[in-house]
Amino acid sequence: MKNILLACSSGMSTSLLVNKMKESAASKGIEVNIWAVAQDKAPTEIEKADVLLIGPQMRFMKKKFSVVAEKAGVPLDIIDPMAYGRVDGEAVLNKALELIGE
Amino acid sequence: MNKFMEVLENILLPIADKLNNNKYLTALRDGFMVSLPLIIFGSIFVVLANLPFLDKLIGEEAFATYQTALGPASAATLSIMGLFVIIGIGYKLTEQYGLEAIYGGAAALASFLILTPQVLEGVAGVIPTVSLGAQGMFLGIITAFVSAELYRFFTQKNWTIKMPPGVPDAVSKSFSALIPITLTLSLFLIIRIIFSYTPFETIQNFIYTIIQQPLTTLGSGLPATIVAVLLIQVFWFFGLHGQIIVNSVFDPIWYTLNDENLQAFQAGLELPNVVTKQFIDTFLVGMGGTGMTLAVIILIFMIGRSRQLKELGKLGAPAGIFNVNEPIIFGLPIVMNPLVLIPWIIAPVVITIITYIAMSTGIVPKPAGIIVPWTTPPLISGFLATGNAWQGAVLQAFNLMVVMVIWWPFLKILDKNYYEKEKSSNK
Numbered sequence: 001m002k003n004i005l006l007a008c009s010s011g012m013s014t015s016l017l018v019n020k021m022k023e024s025a026a027s028k029g030i031e032v033n034i035w036a037v038a039q040d041k042a043p044t045e046i047e048k049a050d051v052l053l054i055g056p057q058m059r060f061m062k063k064k065f066s067v068v069a070e071k072a073g074v075p076l077d078i079i080d081p082m083a084y085g086r087v088d089g090e091a092v093l094n095k096a097l098e099l100i101g102e
Numbered sequence: 103m104n105k106f107m108e109v110l111e112n113i114l115l116p117i118a119d120k121l122n123n124n125k126y127l128t129a130l131r132d133g134f135m136v137s138l139p140l141i142i143f144g145s146i147f148v149v150l151a152n153l154p155f156l157d158k159l160i161g162e163e164a165f166a167t168y169q170t171a172l173g174p175a176s177a178a179t180l181s182i183m184g185l186f187v188i189i190g191i192g193y194k195l196t197e198q199y200g201l202e203a204i205y206g207g208a209a210a211l212a213s214f215l216i217l218t219p220q221v222l223e224g225v226a227g228v229i230p231t232v233s234l235g236a237q238g239m240f241l242g243i244i245t246a247f248v249s250a251e252l253y254r255f256f257t258q259k260n261w262t263i264k265m266p267p268g269v270p271d272a273v274s275k276s277f278s279a280l281i282p283i284t285l286t287l288s289l290f291l292i293i294r295i296i297f298s299y300t301p302f303e304t305i306q307n308f309i310y311t312i313i314q315q316p317l318t319t320l321g322s323g324l325p326a327t328i329v330a331v332l333l334i335q336v337f338w339f340f341g342l343h344g345q346i347i348v349n350s351v352f353d354p355i356w357y358t359l360n361d362e363n364l365q366a367f368q369a370g371l372e373l374p375n376v377v378t379k380q381f382i383d384t385f386l387v388g389m390g391g392t393g394m395t396l397a398v399i400i401l402i403f404m405i406g407r408s409r410q411l412k413e414l415g416k417l418g419a420p421a422g423i424f425n426v427n428e429p430i431i432f433g434l435p436i437v438m439n440p441l442v443l444i445p446w447i448i449a450p451v452v453i454t455i456i457t458y459i460a461m462s463t464g465i466v467p468k469p470a471g472i473i474v475p476w477t478t479p480p481l482i483s484g485f486l487a488t489g490n491a492w493q494g495a496v497l498q499a500f501n502l503m504v505v506m507v508i509w510w511p512f513l514k515i516l517d518k519n520y521y522e523k524e525k526s527s528n529k
Contacts, residue, residue, distance in 0.1 A: 008428075013429075016426070055428070058346070059115075060118035060122055060347075061122060061123075063119060081341055081432045081435070081437060085428070085434070086417070087417055
């Protein structure tokens with residue numbers, strides 16, 4: 001089971017992506033747990049995650065999140081803006097799995 | 103053009119980073135978040151208490167009883183929202199320092215109450231609720247910052263009472279907060295006493311006159327509002343979340359103006375402010391998201407020929423109705439797209455001016471101080487925000503059409519570009 005955490009300002013727009021990612025994972029037969037949170041919840045939720053992905057509109061928070069992510073030993077990256085705009089679940093899922101190291 | 107944008111992004115990114123990582127602004131934003139569920143609860147009951155035509159339906163007297171019965175819902179939340187913001191800020195700031203946050207919240211509240219007048223029209227033992235709402239907002243915010251800082255300072259000085267080992271954790275914790283809180287609150291008591299010897303009499307009065315009134319007067323004006331709107335649009339153009347950056351500065355002003363209107367609305371007086379939290383959230387953001395992109399989605403359905411835009415329209419519409427528009431912003435794309443820069447910047451400014459004029463001339467009622475969640479679909483949100491006035495919904499519909507007209511030529515060009523690219527790649 002892979003735990004993928006997404007974060008944006010209020011967890012609204014990333015939750016659009018969550019559904020698409022789940023669909024993509026299901027079609028590939030990968031067991032995942034994907035959820036989206038508001039940015040202020042990310043530091044606590046990260047404990048349960050294997051990877052943290054941030055919405056591109058919050059990329060200025062990367063520095064702040066890197067500190068907590070490093071402490072939790074969780075890789076983090078910013079979601080590609082194009083994939084974000086297209087709500088491309090598969091691309092983001094692949095990116096997440098790549099970061100986890102599968 | 104690309105070079106210019108690169109330069110601008112290199113300026114904006116650090117600003118966004120600074121503003122967003124500033125511990126006070128973070129505490130302020132998260133503190134307002136704490137109060138949000140409460141003030142939305144209060145707002146629901148203000149809406150219910152002011153349902154249109156109900157007084158005609160059930161009679162004046164029954165309607166008055168009905169309103170009185172619902173009154174406490176908003177009186178205990180929305181009208182005194184300052185209290186919750188203060189607790190939230192005190193808590194969140196103390197939490198950032200890794201200290202027992204609830205003491206920070208409680209200390210902030212007590213500090214604020216120490217500074218608050220406890221007499222009303224000669225009656226002692228009374229706290230005027232206006233001091234806990236709009237009027238006390240700025241003092242509350244400042245007090246929460248200062249008290250949390252003092253609490254941290256005194257705690258880290260380690261002048262705490264040390265308990266011998268074996269004393270239960272909770273017991274020693276309650277004592278460990280004793281000295282920092284005593285010192286913090288004593289300082290606020292001294293501040294209160296000092297101010298009682300000034301012409302201002304209370305620090306509430308002082309902050310209100312010196313800081314709050316000038317700032318809210320400035321913030322309620324059209325020029326400052328246009329500046330805020332422009333900043334939000336520019337940040338988003340570079341794909342940065344404009345509101346999370348700009349609102350942390352403007353929210354105290356917008357919420358204060360909002361609460362002033364609420365007080366007037368509930369007292370049946372003329373509403374003082376056009377620009378409030380709802381002016382922004384309902385009439386600018388609440389039209390499909392930042393930049394009023396619901397208009398863009400409708401236009402795509404009307405004139406879109408390229409597959410790319412049609413797909414985007416279908417993808418963006420369901421979320422767009424609830425004012426979530428990241429698919430449009432990153433998918434159209436609006437981010438870094440010089441072709442849409444003009445409508446992206448111009449449309450919100452035009453709508454700000456139209457809405458401002460419509461409300462200040464009285465054609466459309468001003469926002470009634472009800473907090474409508476920003477995810478409420480347009481038309482419904484305009485109706486609710488103006489205190490159940492149909493004119494609010496009509497204004498939103500009118501604005502939507504204005505935005506469509508502004509976007510039309512630009513979207514047409516964009517669509518043509520995509521269409522031709524698709525055609526040539528199919529050959």
